[in-house]
Amino acid sequence: MFVRVQKTCLPNHSRTLHLRELPVYDFDMSLSLLIKIGGSLRGASELLDEIAAYPGRLVLVHGGGPNIGEWLNRMGFETHFYKGLRVTPPEQMEVVEMVLTTLGKGLAHSLTQRGRPAVALTGRDANLLQANLLEPALGRVGEVSQVNTQVLEQLLNLGLTPLIAPIGLDSQGPLNINADTAAGAVAGAMGLPAVFLTDVVGVLRDPKDPSSRFAELSKGEVHTLIGQGVISGGMIPKVEAALGALDKGAPWAAIARGARGVLEAVLSGETGTRVA
Ligand SMILES: Nc1ncnc2c1ncn2[C@@H]1O[C@H](COP(=O)(O)OP(=O)(O)OP(=O)(O)O)[C@@H](O)[C@H]1O
Numbered sequence: 001m002f003v004r005v006q007k008t009c010l011p012n013h014s015r016t017l018h019l020r021e022l023p024v025y026d027f028d029m030s031l032s033l034l035i036k037i038g039g040s041l042r043g044a045s046e047l048l049d050e051i052a053a054y055p056g057r058l059v060l061v062h063g064g065g066p067n068i069g070e071w072l073n074r075m076g077f078e079t080h081f082y083k084g085l086r087v088t089p090p091e092q093m094e095v096v097e098m099v100l101t102t103l104g105k106g107l108a109h110s111l112t113q114r115g116r117p118a119v120a121l122t123g124r125d126a127n128l129l130q131a132n133l134l135e136p137a138l139g140r141v142g143e144v145s146q147v148n149t150q151v152l153e154q155l156l157n158l159g160l161t162p163l164i165a166p167i168g169l170d171s172q173g174p175l176n177i178n179a180d181t182a183a184g185a186v187a188g189a190m191g192l193p194a195v196f197l198t199d200v201v202g203v204l205r206d207p208k209d210p211s212s213r214f215a216e217l218s219k220g221e222v223h224t225l226i227g228q229g230v231i232s233g234g235m236i237p238k239v240e241a242a243l244g245a246l247d248k249g250a251p252w253a254a255i256a257r258g259a260r261g262v263l264e265a266v267l268s269g270e271t272g273t274r275v276a
């Protein structure tokens with residue numbers, strides 16, 4: 001399906017860095033996409049319906065921040081973040097991996113039940129995500145060094161949807177990778193457009209005001225907004241992952257709220273923030 005949307009309207013807020021026309025994109029609902037499912041969405045059923053019904057091929061990466069936080073808390077561990085990244089002492093890594101693996105299996109089952117057979121993997125399966133330790137001070141936190149794209153292609157060719165939990169592997173064992181960072185690396189390696197679905201409609205000038213969404217941001221604007229503290233917390237690794245995906249070969253990247261109709265709306269430019 002190939003659809004052209006005609007639309008010329010101005011953003012309904014006046015605090016964008018540069019006031020400009022809302023972007024309008026030609027879009028194709030059979031386009032292959034990388035979708036990152038934010039842990040903040042907790043597998044909302046409308047979102048799973050939306051993903052299951054998408055006509056094109058999908059590679060999925062999921063997060064699990066809130067669930068990991070809950071389990072660490074239940075087990076008496078303290079949680080610390082540094083620039084949006086979860087500090088992961090080695091003794092917490094096992095909990096992180098258990099929570100992400102269980103979440104992935106549940107999501108894959110929910111998609112399969114909706115008619116989209118999905119296989120939950122972590123980066124440890126078939127060396128899917130090889131990784132490097134990021135900074136020793138962060139504990140077992142890594143960044144992707146290599147993606148085994150072949151195994152993903154093979155699963156896609158079998159009609160299966162790969163769903164990846166962001167655990168990487170170095171010579172010492174598993175590493176916790178921010179899900180956005182992992183998603184950006186996979187999108188870059190596969191050359192797929194990356195859609196980061198989260199609990200906000202896009203990058204906002206005022207995080208409390210959904211009407212202050214930036215429709216498009218350049219690399220320079222992203223860095224300015226981080227410097228100004230407008231982009232903070234979990235949005236930092238997300239925009240950096242979007243830029244990283246572009247650098248490595250993704251044609252475009254967008255951040256949007258995971259809700260009904262979101263994929264069509266992101267493809268047409270009606271919602272979300274495109275980073276280009
Ligand atoms: N300028 C901004 N615009 C929008 N959201 C922002 C901004 N700055 C910070 N944020 C925060 O970023 C959050 C999204 O990142 P977060 O890491 O919490 O979710 P997620 O990535 O979807 O979940 P997970 O990390 O579990 O996969 C928003 O809920 C918001 O609080």
Ligand SMILES: [Mg+2]
Nearest residue numbers: 063065180234
């Ligand atoms: Mg996050």
